[in-house]
Amino acid sequence: MLPLWSQSSTRKRPKRIWLTGLNFSARNEVVWGPVPSTEEVSRDLQMRLNGVFPEMEPGLHTVNSPINLAGTVEALRGLGYSDEAIQQMMQAGAVC
Numbered sequence: 001m002l003p004l005w006s007q008s009s010t011r012k013r014p015k016r017i018w019l020t021g022l023n024f025s026a027r028n029e030v031v032w033g034p035v036p037s038t039e040e041v042s043r044d045l046q047m048r049l050n051g052v053f054p055e056m057e058p059g060l061h062t063v064n065s066p067i068n069l070a071g072t073v074e075a076l077r078g079l080g081y082s083d084e085a086i087q088q089m090m091q092a093g094a095v096c
Contacts (some may be wrong), residue, residue: 015034018034019034022034041059051064052064061064069095069096072085072095072096076089076095
């Protein structure tokens with residue numbers, strides 16, 4: 001027998017039905033959390049406050065990179081690059 005959530009008819013149930021059932025399950029020690037839709041994520045206040053959607057120009061936002069390049073120069077030095085080579089990379093726009 002296939003699990004309930006693997007059946008096509010079950011996956012098409014409205015979100016409120018899932019939340020009701022999962023809230024009941026949570027009282028029985030089932031850990032869960034809803035996965036927001038793309039639209040819900042784009043309106044999420046916490047995501048905006050954490051800088052996930054920086055504004056490129058008024059009214060136009062993008063998704064921020066999850067890669068933080070802070071410390072890039074130090075990392076390049078640690079890899080053996082000279083200050084001159086790092087400066088050339090910076091002038092070429094390869095390093096911030």
